[in-house]
Amino acid sequence: METIIKKITHTEEDKKIYEQAGKILREGGLVAFPTETVYGLGADALDEEASAKIYAAKGRPSDNPLIIHIADRKSLDEIASEVSKKAEKLMDAFWPGPMTLIFRKKENVPMSTTGGLETVAVRMPSHPVARELIRQSGVYIAAPSANTSGRPSPTKAEHVIEDLSGKIDMIIADDTVDIGVESTIIDLSEEVPAILRPGYITKEMFEEVIGRVTIDPAITDGVKAGVVPRAPGMKYKHYAPDADLKIVEGDMAKVVDYINDNTKKLINEGFKVAIMTTDETRHFYTDGIVISMGHKSDELSVARHLYAILREFDNEHVDYVFSESFETENVGRAVMNRLIKAAGHTIIHV
Ligand code: TXA
Ligand code: MG
DSSP states (O other): OOOEEEEOOSSTHHHHHHHHHHHHHHTTOOEEEOOSSSOEEEEETTOHHHHHHHHHHHTOOTTSOOEEEOSSHHHHHHHBSOOOHHHHHHHHHHOSSSEEEEEEBOTTSOHHHHTTOSEEEEEOOOOHHHHHHHHHHOSOEEOOBSSOTTSOOOSSHHHHHHHHTTTSSEEEEOOOOOSOSOOEEEEOSSSSOEEEEOOSSOHHHHHHHHSOOEEOHHHHHOOOTTOOOSSGGGGSOOSOOSSEEEEEESOHHHHHHHHHHHHHHHHHTTOOEEEEEOTTTGGGOOSSEEEEOSOTTOHHHHHHHHHHHHHHHHHTTOSEEEEEOOOOSTHHHHHHHHHHHHTTTOEEEO
16 A cells, blocks of 8 residues: 655645545545654544554554544544543643543544543644544544554654655654653542553643542552553553663662663674663763763753664664663653563663
8 A cells, every 4th residue: 555645734735635534534544643642643533444454454463552642622522422520620621631531431432442441542732633534534533553563653744754654544644742751640440539641641640630539559560460450551562662672760879880881791792782861961971872862951852862772772773771761750651661570671770
């Protein structure tokens, strides 16, 4: 299949892009588009066959459900059967934006969209291209991140092209993805709401609006054997770079010593080694490919670069990666969550 690639130009021409993409979606095709978090791979959420195509294009396990993207509040009533008071409050506070809520689904939402679950994940994105595409197409768009399953989520059109060119109908390119990590997922089905995936909107931000919120233990401890995770995506190894990635944590001087010593040793053995650091600490490192993630004091700058850097390591065939820990407040926690998954939970304490 030839993939149509169209760039948003902020001229009259954009209208044609939305018309073409809308037609493809209405006819059951696949269109990748930017959102404020990462690029999504969209299909008509209520078309059983269309959303099934998403799994094939991504190589995604069929029990890992999709998020439905809507452009206005009334669309929610078409797909969700119960909307609680707490959900209303959260939507007022954080929609449009990087928050996904879990609801009981209505009959019209096919099982191919929800991965066989009776619940449905819904998000109203704030990105203008995503919003315009939903409005113009007239469909609700089921969209996971637009990467091959197991690779880092795409934050640039080139990442989508790398993974999905030839497998989907169209890519709308507009490199204005802002946050760089996926939306926060919150499940309101229990007495105390639970965060199923950390993101830009934090526990503290939720608690200001609806009171106590917990973080699902699978996020902090990983999915334990024999436990069915509340978000099916939790059990899959995500964002795994080809390189052996280790996070090194502890007193800064010791972290630097550990990384410098091991980098030297591995380079002597003939391996390609990279170091993930920050603007503030990069000058401590003497060998290897030293990559700054952004400012330590600005966790959003780190979030924005994370996935592109992990992809770059694959392209450069890096063998080993040592990363400093970015454990900070706010979106920094989402960054660490993704990094810990990418490292397969290997953290070295020094
Ligand atoms: O920011 C985002 O959320 C991006 C953009 C494109 O909107 N989308 C995204 O989708 O990250 P995806 O498919 O990569 O991640 C969806 C996650 C998975 O972990 C899945 O298991 C969970 O949402 N999920 C979807 N439906 C669910 C449900 N009914 N109950 C629990 N978890 C659900
Ligand atoms: Mg994903």
